[in-house]
Amino acid sequence: MTTQLFRTCPESGLQFHRPAEWLMRANAVVAVVILLIGGLTAVGVTLTRWPAIHLLPADQYYQLLTLHGINMLIFWIIFFEMAVLYFCSSTLLRCRLATPRLGWVAFGLMVAGAVMNNLVVLRGDSSVMMTSYVPMPANPLFYLGLILFAVGALIGCFIFLGTLVVAKEEKTYEGSIPLVTFGALTACIIAVFTIASGAIILIPTFLWSVGWIAHIDAAMYRLVWWAFGHSSQQINVAAHVAVWYAIAAIVFGAKPLSEKVSRTAFFLYIAFLQIASAHHLLVDPGLSSEWKIFNTSYAMYLAVLASMVHGLTVPGSIEVAQRAKGLTKGLYQWLRKAPWGNPTFSGMFISLIGFGFIGGISGVVMGTEQINLIIHNTIYVPGHFHATVVLGTTLAFMSLTYYLIPVLFRRQLAFPALAKWQPYLFGFGMGVFTLMLLAAGTLGVERRHWDMAFTDSALGFDYPASAYTLMGIAGISGMAAIVGGAVFILVTVVSVFFGKRVGSESSYGTVTSRLMRAQPDIVPSGGHAAAGRWGFAAPGTFLFALFFLAIFVIYYAVNWKYLASVWPLS
Amino acid sequence: MSSIQPPSEILWWKQPLDRVEGTWIAIALVWSLIMFVMMPLWHVYGKQNLSNEAYRTTPEAFQAKTMAMVNEYTVRTETDQQIPVVRPPPGSDVYLIARLWQWWPMLELEKDQTYRLHIASMDWQHGFSLQPVNINTQILPGYEIVLTVTPDTSGEQTIICNEYCGIGHHNMVGKIYVTEGGS
Ligand code: HEM
Ligand SMILES: [Cu+2]
Numbered sequence: 001m002t003t004q005l006f007r008t009c010p011e012s013g014l015q016f017h018r019p020a021e022w023l024m025r026a027n028a029v030v031a032v033v034i035l036l037i038g039g040l041t042a043v044g045v046t047l048t049r050w051p052a053i054h055l056l057p058a059d060q061y062y063q064l065l066t067l068h069g070i071n072m073l074i075f076w077i078i079f080f081e082m083a084v085l086y087f088c089s090s091t092l093l094r095c096r097l098a099t100p101r102l103g104w105v106a107f108g109l110m111v112a113g114a115v116m117n118n119l120v121v122l123r124g125d126s127s128v129m130m131t132s133y134v135p136m137p138a139n140p141l142f143y144l145g146l147i148l149f150a151v152g153a154l155i156g157c158f159i160f161l162g163t164l165v166v167a168k169e170e171k172t173y174e175g176s177i178p179l180v181t182f183g184a185l186t187a188c189i190i191a192v193f194t195i196a197s198g199a200i201i202l203i204p205t206f207l208w209s210v211g212w213i214a215h216i217d218a219a220m221y222r223l224v225w226w227a228f229g230h231s232s233q234q235i236n237v238a239a240h241v242a243v244w245y246a247i248a249a250i251v252f253g254a255k256p257l258s259e260k261v262s263r264t265a266f267f268l269y270i271a272f273l274q275i276a277s278a279h280h281l282l283v284d285p286g287l288s289s290e291w292k293i294f295n296t297s298y299a300m301y302l303a304v305l306a307s308m309v310h311g312l313t314v315p316g317s318i319e320v321a322q323r324a325k326g327l328t329k330g331l332y333q334w335l336r337k338a339p340w341g342n343p344t345f346s347g348m349f350i351s352l353i354g355f356g357f358i359g360g361i362s363g364v365v366m367g368t369e370q371i372n373l374i375i376h377n378t379i380y381v382p383g384h385f386h387a388t389v390v391l392g393t394t395l396a397f398m399s400l401t402y403y404l405i406p407v408l409f410r411r412q413l414a415f416p417a418l419a420k421w422q423p424y425l426f427g428f429g430m431g432v433f434t435l436m437l438l439a440a441g442t443l444g445v446e447r448r449h450w451d452m453a454f455t456d457s458a459l460g461f462d463y464p465a466s467a468y469t470l471m472g473i474a475g476i477s478g479m480a481a482i483v484g485g486a487v488f489i490l491v492t493v494v495s496v497f498f499g500k501r502v503g504s505e506s507s508y509g510t511v512t513s514r515l516m517r518a519q520p521d522i523v524p525s526g527g528h529a530a531a532g533r534w535g536f537a538a539p540g541t542f543l544f545a546l547f548f549l550a551i552f553v554i555y556y557a558v559n560w561k562y563l564a565s566v567w568p569l570s
Numbered sequence: 571m572s573s574i575q576p577p578s579e580i581l582w583w584k585q586p587l588d589r590v591e592g593t594w595i596a597i598a599l600v601w602s603l604i605m606f607v608m609m610p611l612w613h614v615y616g617k618q619n620l621s622n623e624a625y626r627t628t629p630e631a632f633q634a635k636t637m638a639m640v641n642e643y644t645v646r647t648e649t650d651q652q653i654p655v656v657r658p659p660p661g662s663d664v665y666l667i668a669r670l671w672q673w674w675p676m677l678e679l680e681k682d683q684t685y686r687l688h689i690a691s692m693d694w695q696h697g698f699s700l701q702p703v704n705i706n707t708q709i710l711p712g713y714e715i716v717l718t719v720t721p722d723t724s725g726e727q728t729i730i731c732n733e734y735c736g737i738g739h740h741n742m743v744g745k746i747y748v749t750e751g752g753s
């Protein structure tokens with residue numbers, strides 16, 4: 001491969017293939033630009049839902065909410081995931097990227113699709129929300145934009161898979177692919193399934209919008225749309241869990257407690273994802289309870305189990321790595337002595353806690369067949385998914401970005417003091433915001449609703465005063481999170497475009513070195529467990545996991561109790 | 571560094587589990603199974619279950635049934651739009667139309683009596699959200715959902731639409747009045 005250009009980063013030892021590097025940069029930069037658009041729309045939406053301010057008129061609120069949902073959930077996350085896929089294949093495996101030209105085609109399609117979709121929504125005739133439930137019509141270009149974007153993303157997935165094949169054939173690594181690449185592979189497989197479902201529903205909907213198909217059944221639309229909409233969340237989970245493992249490895253040199261468990265847990269995501277989409281349809285007509293229970297629980301709880309496993313093994317692997325360095329005092333010295341001033345670590349850890357405690361627990365509770373009756377379509381739902389995709393995925397991606405700025409972009413981090421605080425501001429703002437939405441949803445406040453006071457309606461309804469207070473605090477904390485997001489954008493944009501270059505040289509050459517197996521553990525006498533307690537290698541993490549479980553059990557029970565107080569139904 | 575490198579052991583899948591992992595997996599699995607059996611158990615012992623009774627329908631057919639009920643059981647009208655308030659007999663089939671941007675008609679039910687409440691949309695998707703009691707279901711065009719419901723609190727309940735249905739979505743409000751039994 002004499003024509004290939006590689007450089008090795010002296011600080012990290014990572015090896016970059018030049019075409020892959022530029023693709024990662026382009027995808028990450030566009031992702032951040034979209035995050036900026038999403039953040040601006042978040043300002044309008046958040047200030048409108050803050051009852052004391054109620055900023056925008058109804059039509060603009062619905063329009064901005066459509067833009068916010070699509071840009072954040074689909075465009076920001078998937079552009080960044082493309083960069084993650086290229087990183088986890090070409091960079092981690094020290095191999096050339098398969099078909100970089102096609103990578104630019106994919107990128108171009110995604111940009112074109114995203115721009116088209118945004119422009120159509122901005123025109124004002126497609127405020128249909130990201131779900132675009134039929135038969136509410138949108139402009140045909142709305143669907144076409146999404147389809148173009150999806151085709152681009154699908155090409156990106158195949159480039160990732162192709163790169164794995166190249167690495168294997170050119171023997172750029174020893175043994176099996178690293179765990180983080182395995183996680184990315186999980187995300188990629190799920191993405192292929194997801195995009196296929198998206199095509200199955202969006203292409204007919206596009207044809208319907210131009211008049212070639214007369215009718216699309218609303219229930220069928222929801223079933224297939226959620227096979228796409230839910231699975232895409234599983235991509236995010238797989239991707240951000242892979243990022244957690246990567247950051248644990250980068251910051252601490254952490255190694256999975258056991259490869260087998262972590263990989264099996266990723267595999268569970270693939271095995272059970274297709275049927276988990278049912279938890280969006282728990283109160284839909286036309287589906288039986290058996291179908292709902294089987295699909296949400298059999299499927300979902302094993303995927304939940306997988307997340308609970310990662311929730312233990314990620315911090316557990318950090319604990320073991322720290323204990324091996326001698327931080328063995330008490331149960332939590334390893335955690336106290338962690339680099340809390342390093343945004344790559346603090347962001348990742350807040351992401352883990354927020355995703356597990358807030359996003360995970362609320363998701364399982366509202367995905368319970370009967371409990372969904374008291375939660376469906378209330379603002380509880382945005383409360384749940386801001387904990388998963390914002391605290392979980394977005395914050396994990398932000399943390400990784402801090403690491404990538406010197407390594408991938410070869411720039412020093414601008415405003416390091418601001419960057420140090422950013423994960424805390426964003427994390428705690430979002431944490432409070434999500435808790436407030438969960439609480440307000442429990443009081444019946446609706447999502448996607450312009451006016452909780454019903455001032456223009458002939459028949460009003462008064463929510464309790466506490467609901468207004470909760471939505472007010474949500475407004476304040478949401479704005480705090482938005483400031484946190486703005487700091488992130490400021491730091492990254494200034495670093496990447498105006499930042500000082502990193503001092504050391506990292507020039508391109510043709511030599512590439514092979515990726516070696518990890519060093520076998522230097523196991524202290526008596527095994528890992530000797531550095532821990534009770535025969536556990538990670539006793540602090542274990543205790544923390546039990547604490548998590550206790551909260552989970554209590555909150556789950558409270559919701560059944562609440563359900564028991566509503567009108568009997570059968 | 572290790573999670574970003576190939577596993578150190580060639581036969582990594584033969585490596586034994588750490589005790590902390592094994593214990594946690596066992597606990598988490600038990601908890602998952604408990605959550606799983608709670609749902610069927612609630613179908614047997616709990617009182618809040620959807621029967622999932624639903625039929626295909628058309629706007630014309632559903633409207634005809636609703637009109638028949640309104641013509642027979644209207645007791646008064648409310649608001650300047652003259653929305654009928656219907657008081658159907660306990661145990662009967664009750665019809666509620668969801669359409670842009672109205673729940674029609676209003677209902678007056680008796681406490682602790684059971685009704686079969688049929689709901690269908692005439693146009694787009696809507697969300698039936700009864701507040702403050704807090705019961706939420708999805709309403710679709712082409713489908714008639716049947717909730718067998720027993721109001722056990724008296725007073726005024728408000729139906730709010732909680733599926734976004736266009737610019738009038740937030741004004742789509744209806745009422746169910748629950749009167750003390752025997753009145
Ligand atoms: C900085 C922080 C953010 C704030 C304060 C914020 C705030 C909000 C608010 C107030 C809503 C409207 C809820 C409603 O009225 O129904 C909303 C909706 C939503 N947000 Fe965010 N958001 C933020 C960031 C994000 C990010 C990063 C993502 C995704 C990665 C995201 C995804 C969504 C989605 C999917 C919706 C639902 C749109 C719909 O109902 O169609 N948000 N957000
Ligand atoms: Cu509606």
Ligand SMILES: [Cu+2]
Pocket residue numbers: 696697731732733734735736739740742
């Ligand atoms: Cu509505």
